[in-house]
Amino acid sequence: MLRVMNATLITVAPTGAEAAKSANPALPVSLDELVTTAKECQAAGAAVIHVHIRDAKARPTLEVARLTDTVAALREGTDLIVQLSTGGTVTDSFDDRLAVLDAGPDACSLTCGTVNFGDEVFSNPWPFVRDLYARTKELGVVPEFELFDLGHVATLHRLLGDLGAPHGGHVHCDLVMGVPGGMPGNAATLVQAVSALPEGATWSATGIGRTTLPVMLAALSAGGHLRVGMEDTLSFARGRPVTRNAELVERAAALASLAQRPPMRPGQARVVLGVGGHR
Numbered sequence: 001m002l003r004v005m006n007a008t009l010i011t012v013a014p015t016g017a018e019a020a021k022s023a024n025p026a027l028p029v030s031l032d033e034l035v036t037t038a039k040e041c042q043a044a045g046a047a048v049i050h051v052h053i054r055d056a057k058a059r060p061t062l063e064v065a066r067l068t069d070t071v072a073a074l075r076e077g078t079d080l081i082v083q084l085s086t087g088g089t090v091t092d093s094f095d096d097r098l099a100v101l102d103a104g105p106d107a108c109s110l111t112c113g114t115v116n117f118g119d120e121v122f123s124n125p126w127p128f129v130r131d132l133y134a135r136t137k138e139l140g141v142v143p144e145f146e147l148f149d150l151g152h153v154a155t156l157h158r159l160l161g162d163l164g165a166p167h168g169g170h171v172h173c174d175l176v177m178g179v180p181g182g183m184p185g186n187a188a189t190l191v192q193a194v195s196a197l198p199e200g201a202t203w204s205a206t207g208i209g210r211t212t213l214p215v216m217l218a219a220l221s222a223g224g225h226l227r228v229g230m231e232d233t234l235s236f237a238r239g240r241p242v243t244r245n246a247e248l249v250e251r252a253a254a255l256a257s258l259a260q261r262p263p264m265r266p267g268q269a270r271v272v273l274g275v276g277g278h279r
């Protein structure tokens with residue numbers, strides 16, 4: 001698809017569920033901070049926002065009413081594709097993670113298997129993955145398949161074989177690399193994972209922590225798209241904290257432009273990903 005080859009889809013993951021504001025005061029945790037960040041990131045070249053929200057005390061939450069308000073506020077303030085996390089935190093229940101879809105996002109993340117996650121376990125057993133995927137199809141939410149390990153690619157093939165194509169008809173994956181317990185964030189692993197993806201799938205990649213830059217450069221050289229944001233790294237460079245999510249998007253956009261695949265606008269991304277318009 002020519003338009004995909006010539007442009008780079010940039011997803012921003014501004015908050016995540018693990019970091020605290022005390023670790024970096026630029027982390028957006030309130031709705032106002034999130035919307036401001038989203039506007040800045042759209043201006044810098046992002047087309048998709050991967051959203052985790054916090055409660056009034058900045059603790060991660062999957063409360064559906066709060067998620068619904070967040071979706072509405074992001075749609076009101078930006079053109080970004082709103083992708084809610086169904087991963088949540090490692091302690092969230094499967095029921096709460098399934099209920100995220102009731103907030104009516106454009107898209108959601110869908111992790112294709114269990115993975116060690118530092119000292120903890122991010123649990124995604126097959127029956128849950130299958131039920132979550134079936135629910136995305138029922139509700140018309142476009143999934144992004146999150147792949148933390150090569151075994152997750154095998155589960156993605158099983159999912160598509162058993163339940164068919166996703167809502168929107170297009171398979172888009174995100175390689176999450178460099179999580180302690182998942183696949184390492186380096187070029188050789190990225191190439192191996194990409195070669196195993198389903199025919200016709202598009203993909204982005206993100207490298208956690210110090211693997212951010214190697215993964216970004218490898219992804220661009222291999223024709224992939226990019227995810228960046230404070231969910232994945234709180235450091236812009238060694239010893240230099242991120243000051244705003246938009247600077248991570250700006251760097252990704254600059255590298256993508258150097259690679260002659262400038263950032264894709266949200267409208268183009270909707271076409272590529274099969275996400276309907278809401279505006």
Ligand code: KMH
Pocket residue numbers: 016017018085086087088089090109110111117122146
């Ligand atoms: N917070 C991690 C345990 C996702 O958003 O779908 C899971 C995660 C993946 O961030």
Ligand code: ZN
Pocket residue numbers: 013016017050052085087088109231
């Ligand atoms: Zn996430």
